[in-house]
Every structure is written in structure tokens, then in C-alpha cells.
Amino acid sequence: MFNFDFEPQEFEERRRRVRLAMGEAGIDLLLVLSPVNINYLIGSRTKGYQQFQVLFFPIDEGPLTFLTRTSELAETLDTCLAEDVRGWGGPTPEDPIEVAIRIMEEKGYSSLRVGLEVINYYLGVREYERLKSFLGASLVKGASGLIDEIKFVKSASEIAYIRKAASIADTAMDVCIDFVAAGITELSVAGEVYRAMMVEGGEMAASPMNLGSGERTCYAHPAPSEKPIAQGDFMHIEYGTAYRKYCALLGRQLCLGKPTPKMSDIFDVVRAAGDAFIAETRAGVSANKPHVAARELTANAGMDKYRLHTAGYGIAPAFPPMWGERLDMSEDSPYVLETGMVVSVEPPVFSYEDRLGARLVDTLLVTDTGCEILSRVTRDLIIL
Numbered sequence: 001m002f003n004f005d006f007e008p009q010e011f012e013e014r015r016r017r018v019r020l021a022m023g024e025a026g027i028d029l030l031l032v033l034s035p036v037n038i039n040y041l042i043g044s045r046t047k048g049y050q051q052f053q054v055l056f057f058p059i060d061e062g063p064l065t066f067l068t069r070t071s072e073l074a075e076t077l078d079t080c081l082a083e084d085v086r087g088w089g090g091p092t093p094e095d096p097i098e099v100a101i102r103i104m105e106e107k108g109y110s111s112l113r114v115g116l117e118v119i120n121y122y123l124g125v126r127e128y129e130r131l132k133s134f135l136g137a138s139l140v141k142g143a144s145g146l147i148d149e150i151k152f153v154k155s156a157s158e159i160a161y162i163r164k165a166a167s168i169a170d171t172a173m174d175v176c177i178d179f180v181a182a183g184i185t186e187l188s189v190a191g192e193v194y195r196a197m198m199v200e201g202g203e204m205a206a207s208p209m210n211l212g213s214g215e216r217t218c219y220a221h222p223a224p225s226e227k228p229i230a231q232g233d234f235m236h237i238e239y240g241t242a243y244r245k246y247c248a249l250l251g252r253q254l255c256l257g258k259p260t261p262k263m264s265d266i267f268d269v270v271r272a273a274g275d276a277f278i279a280e281t282r283a284g285v286s287a288n289k290p291h292v293a294a295r296e297l298t299a300n301a302g303m304d305k306y307r308l309h310t311a312g313y314g315i316a317p318a319f320p321p322m323w324g325e326r327l328d329m330s331e332d333s334p335y336v337l338e339t340g341m342v343v344s345v346e347p348p349v350f351s352y353e354d355r356l357g358a359r360l361v362d363t364l365l366v367t368d369t370g371c372e373i374l375s376r377v378t379r380d381l382i383i384l
Contacts, residue, residue: 004043004081005244006157011081014040015061017150022059028112030057030143031131033122035319036245037147038066044080045245048072049122049319051089052096055082056109065107067100097130104134115143121321148326152314153340159365161246162316162342165202166363166374169241169250172196173377180384182231182256186211189237190224197241205240205247206318212236215355220309220348232257238346238361245317249344250375251361254382263356266349267381269301270358273347274379277311281343281364281371287327287335294347295331303349306357311347315363341366 004011018041022030032038035049041064042055048068056065063083068076070090077085088099104110114135118128132139154162175196180189190209197205212222213235229235238251253267273294280290294311298304314327327335329343337343343364350357360379364371373379 005161006043006155010155010157011041011043014150018057018147019059019061021146021150022115025115025141025143025146026113027115027141027143027146028059029109030059030115030146031055031117032057032147033117034119034144034147035122036151036317037117039245039317039319040147040151042066042081044068044076044082046072046075046079048076052100052124052127053122054100056103056107058109058112065103067096067103069096097127097134100131101134110138112138113140114138115141115146117144117147118142119144145326152325152327152335153338154316154342155340158246158316159340159342161243162248162363162365163374165241165243165246165316166248166250168197168200168202168243169239169248170376171200172202172239172241173237173250173252173375176237176252177254177382177384180229180235180254180256183228185226185228186213186224187226189229193237193239197239201243203242203245205242206320206323207240209239210237210251212357217357218350218352218355219357220350220359229256234259234263234356234358236357236359238359240315240318240323242318245319247316247318247323248363248374249315249323249346249361250363250377251346251359252377252379252382253358253360254384256384259381259383262354263358264381266303266351266354266356267358269298269303270347270349270360271379271381272301273297273311274345274360274362277345277347278362278364278371278373281337281345281366283337283339283366283368285337287329287333287337288331290345291329291331291333291347298347298349303351306349306351307347308350309346309348309359312344312364314341315344316342337366339366339368
């Protein structure tokens with residue numbers, strides 16, 4: 001009854017590439033815990049990530065076993081490609097690690113060379129220690145990045161979903177620009193933006209919206225508040241939109257009335273740093289090169305101490321609590337950009353002493369000759 005997001009051939013190719021990487025890493029069985037990677041391999045999009053779940057992914061082709069909590073069992077059976085779906089817990093408390101161990105013993109996985117995803121948000125310390133103790137010498141590798149790095153370059157089908165998410169983000173920003181007025185609260189603006197996303201077919205993004213006006217623009221990640229927007233307020237808004245879990249980011253700077261000289265100075269630096277980042281983003285360059293270009297421009301303007309956030313990173317697809325991929329674009333990044341990668345651009349300035357800040361955020365598709373900005377909304381300061 002479920003229409004999968006991708007053709008069977010795309011899932012087959014993903015699995016082939018993961019198994020090839022497993023062979024190169026000396027892994028016979030990969031325990032997949034990241035909900036993004038589970039989705040990548042079997043299509044599941046449920047809320048099972050809120051507690052322990054694991055996809056048993058052997059190097060040899062054959063039926064796949066997926067363990068999730070019993071409350072997600074019905075939806076999972078209808079929405080994933082695993083042939084053997086098991087549930088734990090439900091009306092009676094149950095230890096999911098005991099269930100996972102029983103499955104491994106039943107399947108004869110205990111003697112295999114195992115790679116385990118050890119990830120910040122989806123594996124508790126207690127569960128990790130028990131798995132590690134059970135696996136013993138069979139645990140040959142922490143394999144958290146194995147699937148992640150395979151996913152960096154997006155397929156044509158994935159890029160189509162990201163373009164759809166970017167289009168939804170544009171429509172929501174149009175609504176924001178039309179709605180903002182003196183006396184309207186930040187929360188009211190956020191409500192209209194979220195409503196526009198849902199009406200356009202988007203899903204709730206993996207991370208909450210950032211929205212701050214007036215003195216609250218000096219915060220890097222301000223949640224929308226009850227504060228009314230006032231005439232003369234500087235304002236920044238950043239959100240992600242999701243379409244079938246594929247995400248696009250958009251952030252813009254607004255001013256209700258004429259900006260002060262300081263507001264203009266801060267915005268001009270942020271805009272120029274973002275433009276420098278974009279100019280250096282293309283296939284074949286080190287992933288740190290765009291960051292360095294943005295950093296140098298901000299430093300030359302005397303605002304380096306206000307650069308309190310990364311200039312960009314890989315994005316899409318995503319599950320809560322964040323949409324960032326392992327693709328790091330900081331100065332120590334080990335990666336090289338490739339055609340088909342999707343990254344954000346967002347070098348900011350947040351000055352607590354001035355009680356002002358600005359950040360422009362866009363989603364970029366890396367190409368052979370440069371990059372494509374996926375949003376159509378102007379990157380200029382939007383004066384209302």
C-alpha cells in the first residue's frame with residue numbers, strides 16, 4: 001500500500017555501494033542505527049528513531065532484518081523494504097538489546113566481523129556498552145561514517161526532492177515577507193511560515209526554525225518568541241523545509257524600515273562573505289576552500305570575533321534533531337567537493353556588544369563549473 005520514494009533499482013544500487021565499502025573495510029555485518037541511513041537502505045521514515053532500532057545489513061545479499069519498537073511495527077511493515085521486520089516492547093516493557101542479541105544468535109551473525117554505527121543522538125551509552133560487550137572480538141570497526149560518505153553525492157531523484165523542498169522554502173519566505181508588520185509577534189510569523197510549508201506539501205523539518213528580531217538578532221539560534229516586531233527592527237529568519245525527508249535551507253535578513261549604518265555594515269559583510277563562499281564552491285576543490293574565503297573576508301572587515309558559526313556543511317536528508325551531514329566544510333575538512341553534493345552557505349556575524357546579528361542561508365548544488373543556488377528569493381537585505 002506504500003509508494004516508495006525511489007525506484008527499486010536505486011535502492012539496489014545504494015546497497016551495492018554499501019556492500020562494496022563494507023568489503024573494503026573488512027566488515028561482514030553492519031549494524032545500522034542512524035535513521036537517515038536506515039531510510040537510505042530500506043525506505044523507512046517512521047519515528048522509531050526516538051528509541052533503539054537497528055537494521056542488520058550483511059555483506060551477502062539476501063533478506064534484511066529490521067528491529068524497531070512495536071508501536072512503529074504496523075507503519076514500518078507498510079513503508080519499508082526489509083523482508084523481516086521485528087518489534088520490541090509495546091504494552092509490556094522489554095529490553096531492545098536483549099532482542100537484538102537474540103536476533104544475532106538466531107541469524108548466526110555472532111561470529112561475523114561486525115561494524116557498528118556509534119552516533120550521538122540515536123545510541124545511548126547503556127545500549128552501546130551492552131552491544132560492545134556482547135560483540136567482543138567480533139566488533140572490528142566503528143562504522144559511523146561508512147554509509148554517510150556514500151550519501152554525500154546525490155542521485156538525480158534525490159536532487160529532484162531537494163529542489164522541491166527549496167521551492168517550498170521560497171513560497172514560505174514570500175509569506176513571511178508579506179506578513180511581517182509592526183506589532184506582529186515572532187511566533188505569529190513562525191506560525192504563518194510553518195503553515196505555508198505544510199500547505200505546499202512540505203514536512204516538519206528536522207530542526208526548529210531560528211527567528212529573532214531587534215536585539216535578539218545577536219543570538220545565533222533564537223527560537224521564535226512572544227516579542228512583537230517593532231518599527232526599525234532588524235530581523236533574521238532561518239528554517240529548513242523537508243520533502244520526503246530531503247531538506248533545503250533558507251535564511252534571510254529583513255529590516256522593518258530603514259536600517260541603521262551598523263545594521264548595513266554587518267549585513268554587507270555577511271553578504272560579501274557568503275558570495276565569496278559561493279564563488280569558491282565547485283567540484284574538485286577542497287571542501288575547506290569556500291570556508292577560508294568567507295573567513296578571510298569577515299576577518300578583513302574586522303568582524304572575525306563575531307563569526308560564531310560554521311560557514312557551511314552538507315545537508316539532506318535528515319531526521320531530528322538536525323539536518324547536517326558529516327560533510328564538514330571547516331578549515332580542517334578532509335573532503336573534496338564533487339558534482340551532486342548539496343551544501344549550505346551561511347557565514348554569519350553575531351555581535352553581542354552591538355545587540356545585532358545577520359545570517360544569509362542558502363542551499364547550493366555543487367556542479368562541475370561552480371554551484372547552483374536553489375532558492376529564487378533575493379539575497380539582498382529585505383527592507384519592509
